[in-house]
């Protein structure tokens with residue numbers, strides 16, 4: 001056995017895949033992945049020859065006719081130099097007449113390409129056996145007589161399977177290919193039993209930032225995750241998995257995993273580290289923090305977190321720690337135009353602002369507006385596809401021809417960042433053609449509320465006489481007969497008109513909306529949006545006919561003028577009554593289940609502790625430079641980031657790096673050496689999500705237990721333990737010695753959980769438990785009294801039919817607009833009270849900068865990544881190995897760029913060098929990057945160096961697409 005260990009490397013046959021066609025290669029790679037077999041993909045005959053010529057043995061899987069004439073010769077030469085090379089030949093049925101090649105090149109097996117997924121397995125089995133026999137012959141000759149006898153005595157089919165990597169390979173293969181010859185071979189005797197007994201399956205859930213929340217089976221053999229597979233939900237219509245979900249085994253064991261705590265010893269980003277013990281790391285951080293607290297105050301320690309590894313629940317425990325310490329929260333400004341406008345308009349419900357996604361089947365028209373769920377949100381796409389198959393019309397409004405657009409009934413290519421104008425023109429059409437729903441406006445929206453000319457506030461009881469106080473503060477409406485009173489008293493309030501009531505001049509909120517939108521005639525919008533006038537009419541009529549669902553997400557969000565665009569789209573839905581009924585309302589990312597059943601407030605806000613200030617992430621450098629936020633002095637010394645790739649997630653990467661340089665101590669707790677971790681002072685290794693018990697609550701209506709499938713790798717620790725260590729290190733005593741069982745028991749000890757039978761104990765038994773219904777209709781199921789707070793699952797069932805907003809109604813008018821984050825910035829309240837269109841901050845044709853940088857730079861979601869999650873997973877890189885920018889043929893030709901050229905995208909902030917993908921699917925005037933690669937994957941430069949940290953002060957949001965650039969051929 002000693003010999004076996006020492007020579008372990010020689011027993012593994014190298015597998016080389018020479019299959020240039022990606023679609024043929026995929027099932028092969030998939031199979032090898034399931035078999036836990038490493039492989040080398042060679043791109044040319046030259047590369048193949050160089051790799052194999054000096055070696056002994058190995059298995060070559062080759063699509064022989066993909067390489068034309070040179071292939072047989074090369075292989076013949078290779079066989080001369082490496083006679084033990086086992087060859088698996090791929091031939092299509094049409095090419096079978098050439099099967100004689102198999103003899104000339106001594107192929108051990110021929111696999112029909114069309115049946116590669118079934119035939120490759122026995123072929124590989126045969127090739128592995130052949131290799132093994134050859135290796136063992138060699139081994140026996142090398143070994144001494146005694147060892148040889150031992151080997152001879154024990155060697156047999158079972159030893160072969162158990163003693164080599166092939167054992168795991170075949171065990172995986174059996175599961176993957178029932179009915180194969182290998183399965184039949186193993187079925188006899190006890191081998192099959194032994195191999196299947198070795199596998200354990202744990203419940204898991206995919207925490208990827210794609211927001212799908214798919215349930216997973218995590219397969220473990222000999223303490224190692226070997227694959228992840230789809231796990232059934234109690235309701236199978238939610239069953240999903242994608243390439244990312246299938247690749248967690250590779251992701252778990254990625255080379256970039258952080259193995260132990262480390263401290264920077266070189267320059268920031270230089271990659272020089274020293275290893276620390278956990279004790280040393282925690283002591284170092286806490287001593288520094290205590291010093292900053294003494295000298296600069298509690299708020300000098302900032303924190304933030306991303307979605308990399310943490311579940312929502314554990315992030316709340318981080319919030320508790322820093323709220324206890326009085327630290328500053330660095331507010332990550334992602335997707336806030338979408339979130340804030342939805343919340344203002346419809347209130348936050350259990351499915352965000354929308355109906356449950358399964359309700360989309362009831363929509364006659366689906367307005368897919370500025371989003372591409374075939375790549376970005378695959379969990380949802382299935383529901384959309386079903387609706388289309390059921391007869392729904394899918395209208396895709398997008399600047400670019402996406403995969404989703406290709407599935408649409410109608411594609412409307414709109415000029416980027418003009419959506420508000422289109423929606424306002426549609427409002428004008430439905431009003432002019434009498435297609436509005438006056439009853440809905442009067443009873444369910446703020447339309448009949450009377451807005452005072454003097455201050456923009458609603459007319460209230462107190463304006464009619466008496467003191468202004470809470471009891472006298474209710475909003476009043478006016479009847480057609482001039483009577484003014486509470487909405488419960490005036491059953492048919494007017495929605496149009498300007499009046500003088502009790503000496504106060506007022507106008508209905510609905511009239512103010514019409515006044516604001518009036519300038520956007522179909523003709524004017526047509527010119528701005530680059531959409532024919534007739535199309536705008538057609539869209540407006542379809543929309544009003546309904547039932548219409550607006551399916552939107554974050555495409556519109558990524559320019560500085562995104563928020564008022566959503567407000568315009570939502571106003572259109574409100575005045576046509578396309579809300580709060582089956583098939584009508586919002587959907588998409590705007591209807592993801594929020595997991596609100598867990599009451600985290602007692603965890604987040606420790607009684608008696610006052611949370612520290614909040615700083616918008618894009619203001620970090622300004623705060624460090626100026627020592628204040630707004631007019632409030634603030635000195636920041638340290639930043640703690642939990643599983644956040646901050647430097648990639650925020651615009652203007654260089655500004656982020658500069659900010660890090662100004663901080664004394666940057667600590668990153670993460671699974672991987674990400675682009676951000678590279679710039680930290682201390683890195684703490686967090687274990688992967690299959691290495692501890694947890695719960696994933698968001699993204700679909702189920703609480704999903706994720707079991708501990710394997711022990712934490714290396715010296716990594718779960719977030720909860722790290723927080724406990726930091727809490728203890730900061731002297732916070734018993735507050736931070738919470739066990740996992742205590743944490744989750746507390747989280748689920750509330751009425752909402754009890755109402756649906758969820759407890760930590762039950763969840764451990766059941767693994768997946770539903771907490772939300774599939775038939776939730778936002779605005780029709782809501783709690784009494786309104787209120788902007790999140791509803792719990794139990795409240796969602798109460799069904800009293802109002803919106804969870806401050807007024808209990810759908811709000812196209814914002815009374816006394818306050819920004820989501822108020823840090824003393826100047827806001828034009830009147831402007832923000834209603835929808836409007838204004839150009840984006842930078843990315844607009846009239847911007848003088850466009851003469852130098854005439855193209856708009858935007859990004860699109862990749863189906864193989866979830867932001868920067870999965871960036872270095874080899875299996876996925878096989879499909880998309882490097883960044884590329886899509887460019888329209890017109891723009892490419894004007895710059896002499898052809899398919900596959902290396903190009904440089906530049907602006908005054910920076911550049912990136914990458915490959916060009918010339919396609920008419922991209923609108924002229926735009927460059928579109930497949931988002932999610934990290935710095936080392938660009939040929940040079942970085943996507944994040946082109947973006948700008950300028951943002952609309954009314955909404956704390958990264959405007960990722962609000963960027964001008966120029967492109968040059970390299």
Ligand code: SF4
Pocket residue numbers: 206207208210211212213214240241242243244245246378379866
């Ligand atoms: S990445 Fe998204 S769609 Fe894919 S398995 Fe994970 S949650 Fe599901």
